Amino acid sequence: MADSQHITLESLSKVYPVNQGRDLVALRDIDLKVSWGEFVAIIGPSGCGKSTLLRLVGGLLKPSAGRVLVNGREPEQAQRGKEVGFVFQDPALLPWRTVYSNVRLALEVNRNHRQTRDPNELLEFVGLAPFSGYYPHQLSGGMQQRVALARALVFDPPLLLMDEPFGALDEITRASMRYELLRIWQATKKTVLFVTHSIAEAITLADRVVVMSSRPGEIRGVVPVDLPRPRTEAMEGEHEFQEYAARLREMLRE
Amino acid sequence: METGLAEPAEGQAIDARRQRRLARSVRRIAGDVLPPVIVLTIGILFWEVWTRWRDIPPYLVAPPSMVLDRLRDEPSFFVGEGLVTLYEALFGLVCGGSIAILAAVAMAHSRLVERTLFPIAILIKVTPIVAIAPLLAIWFGFGLAPRVVIAALISFFPILVNTVTGLRSTNPDALAFLASIHASPFKVFIKLRMPSSLPYVFAALKVSMPLALIGAVVAEWFSADEGLGLVIFASNAQLDTPTLFAAVTVLAAMGVVLNLVMSLTERAVLFWHESVRESR
Ligand SMILES: Nc1ncnc2c1ncn2[C@@H]1O[C@H](COP(=O)(O)OP(=O)(O)O)[C@@H](O)[C@H]1O
Ligand SMILES: [Mg+2]
Numbered sequence: 001m002a003d004s005q006h007i008t009l010e011s012l013s014k015v016y017p018v019n020q021g022r023d024l025v026a027l028r029d030i031d032l033k034v035s036w037g038e039f040v041a042i043i044g045p046s047g048c049g050k051s052t053l054l055r056l057v058g059g060l061l062k063p064s065a066g067r068v069l070v071n072g073r074e075p076e077q078a079q080r081g082k083e084v085g086f087v088f089q090d091p092a093l094l095p096w097r098t099v100y101s102n103v104r105l106a107l108e109v110n111r112n113h114r115q116t117r118d119p120n121e122l123l124e125f126v127g128l129a130p131f132s133g134y135y136p137h138q139l140s141g142g143m144q145q146r147v148a149l150a151r152a153l154v155f156d157p158p159l160l161l162m163d164e165p166f167g168a169l170d171e172i173t174r175a176s177m178r179y180e181l182l183r184i185w186q187a188t189k190k191t192v193l194f195v196t197h198s199i200a201e202a203i204t205l206a207d208r209v210v211v212m213s214s215r216p217g218e219i220r221g222v223v224p225v226d227l228p229r230p231r232t233e234a235m236e237g238e239h240e241f242q243e244y245a246a247r248l249r250e251m252l253r254e
Numbered sequence: 255m256e257t258g259l260a261e262p263a264e265g266q267a268i269d270a271r272r273q274r275r276l277a278r279s280v281r282r283i284a285g286d287v288l289p290p291v292i293v294l295t296i297g298i299l300f301w302e303v304w305t306r307w308r309d310i311p312p313y314l315v316a317p318p319s320m321v322l323d324r325l326r327d328e329p330s331f332f333v334g335e336g337l338v339t340l341y342e343a344l345f346g347l348v349c350g351g352s353i354a355i356l357a358a359v360a361m362a363h364s365r366l367v368e369r370t371l372f373p374i375a376i377l378i379k380v381t382p383i384v385a386i387a388p389l390l391a392i393w394f395g396f397g398l399a400p401r402v403v404i405a406a407l408i409s410f411f412p413i414l415v416n417t418v419t420g421l422r423s424t425n426p427d428a429l430a431f432l433a434s435i436h437a438s439p440f441k442v443f444i445k446l447r448m449p450s451s452l453p454y455v456f457a458a459l460k461v462s463m464p465l466a467l468i469g470a471v472v473a474e475w476f477s478a479d480e481g482l483g484l485v486i487f488a489s490n491a492q493l494d495t496p497t498l499f500a501a502v503t504v505l506a507a508m509g510v511v512l513n514l515v516m517s518l519t520e521r522a523v524l525f526w527h528e529s530v531r532e533s534r
Contacts, residue, residue, distance in 0.1 A: 058434050079436045086434040092427035095526040096449050109437040109445065135526055155435065 003072030006159060006191045007034040007057060012066035014052050025216035026052045030066070032210065032219065036158070039185060039192045041206035043199065043248065049217025050195040054161045057193060058084050070159065078159070082110065085152030085190075089164040091144040093136040099123065099147050100132035106154040115156050122150040125184065142173040149184070160192045167197060175233070178204050182231060199252075203244045204231050211251045221251055316496040321503060324496040336504045338481040342398060342470040346405020347463060351413045353406070355455070358417035362447070368418070379411040384472050391477030401473035401481070408469035409462035413455065420454025421447050453527045456520045463512055471505065 012030040015023045026049040034040050042050050055061040056068050059075030070078040078084050093102045103119040123129045126146040136144055145165055152160060166174045178201055185192055185205075196202050202209045206225055213220045225244060227235060235241050298318045304310070305317040312320055325332055357375070361368040383404055394400040424447050432442050474483025482501045489497035524530045 055430075060430055060433050079434060082435055084434055086431055088427040088430065090425070090427045092425050092431055094428065094446065094449070105445065106435050109432065109435060109441045137526065137531065151431070161434075 008069040028216040041202035044212030048214035082155035091148040343466040347466040350406030350409040354413035362421035404473040405469040416458035420451025
């Protein structure tokens with residue numbers, strides 16, 4: 001581990017050029033440090049730049065100002081080294097490929113990467129081993145999202161970027177996916193940046209919750225969540241959990 | 255799911271289910287095929303009765319029985335001429351389609367190429383191909399070439415436009431995923447863009463295939479010593495209406511068979527696509 005921080009954002013800004021020279025400031029002066037193995041949730045109204053932030057960290061976008069460091073280097077380097085796993089709200093599986101072959105996709109794209117994981121093992125890990133021969137359209141939304149997670153883990157990246165991964169799921173599936181993700185995180189100890197709309201989701205999952213405000217997208221505050229781990233569904237009813245929820249709601253309302 | 259471990263009772267249930275599924279597909283085929291066949295049969299009978307009852311001279315409207323006789327007289331003649339036209343149409347479709355797909359790949363790749371090529375493609379589209387057919391006969395002589403060229407030109411545009419659209423309509427998150435693992439543009443094309451465009455390519459092929467047949471037939475009017483187009487042209491000049499009708503019938507039958515082959519191929523290749531899944 002070259003750098004003490006896994007992710008460092010320094011006065012990071014992103015401006016989108018829109019029609020007729022009117023620019024849209026999607027992110028302004030973001031400062032954030034994320035340490036190795038930390039689970040950080042990002043919450044904020046839609047359009048506040050959460051996806052933009054994740055894309056900057058993943059090297060899919062270039063900053064307009066400021067800088068992003070992943071493991072002390074440019075995100076481009078991390079991308080080249082397959083050190084980032086991306087999961088989106090849309091599972092975006094390839095419908096003509098089976099579950100197994102969707103997870104294998106990354107290996108076909110880059111055959112000679114050193115550190116890879118066996119797709120079958122990953123499917124076992126996310127509880128989908130019996131479905132490896134199925135096509136995506138034969139799976140429920142929650143199962144598709146677990147395939148997307150397995151696909152993102154093929155190169156065993158130390159960093160997972162998840163952009164509202166459970167946003168399109170129904171409430172019941174969503175709740176169970178939360179604990180599934182925690183189990184996986186606890187087993188792999190990856191750093192996770194997790195964008196969500198759900199306050200309960202953020203509290204259940206995260207070590208810290210980053211609250212953002214929109215227009216321009218800025219960090220309104222960072223709330224450390226000191227609930228014990230492993231977190232359980234029972235905690236959601238507890239007083240402490242409710243206090244965190246009230247505090248986050250308050251911060252989002254301001 | 256684990257049929258291998260099925261109990262006897264369960265095996266019977268599976269048998270029953272298989273039978274029900276079979277019955278369902280028989281019913282579906284019957285439902286799809288029977289109504290048009292019935293309507294067509296009624297139409298043909300009406301036509302037969304009408305021409306005989308009103309004593310319509312065969313050179314104006316030939317009754318179906320006479321057309322059928324004509325086909326039975328010389329089946330090898332019609333099949334032979336039909337194969338010539340079919341060959342021209344398919345050859346033209348393959349040539350026009352290949353060039354269209356290559357151009358589409360270049361256009362989807364670069365806006366500059368698109369801005370350069372698209373006006374030329376529009377020019378090809380708005381030029382009435384039928385009008386330049388005589389000219390092509392002068393350029394390419396009376397061999398296969400002008401007919402294949404016309405079939406190719408006429409099938410070019412739909413395939414070009416649809417393939418460009420198809421190559422551009424890739425799931426953005428799937429693209430982002432591949433970008434996040436630093437996939438090369440070539441891999442992105444092979445693994446994602448190309449397969450995503452297939453539904454559009456098939457839709458275009460279904461439009462272009464009958465166009466290619468029309469192109470081949472029209473080209474034969476101007477520049478051929480063989481093919482169904484020539485048969486139609488010659489029999490029309492000689493007021494040999496039964497032969498003309500017989501040629502048109504063969505042409506229509508070829509169109510139906512080609513369409514069927516195309517649909518079945520599409521179903522097999524695009525088993526994963528909504529358009530095919532919904533029609534199951
Ligand atoms: N490619 C783009 N071009 C122009 N504007 C964009 C682009 N992507 C996002 N935006 C704008 O930037 C803002 C932030 O977008 P986004 O990061 O997607 O927000 P969030 O994920 O929080 O909903 C929004 O106002 C959005 O309209
Ligand atoms: Mg978003």
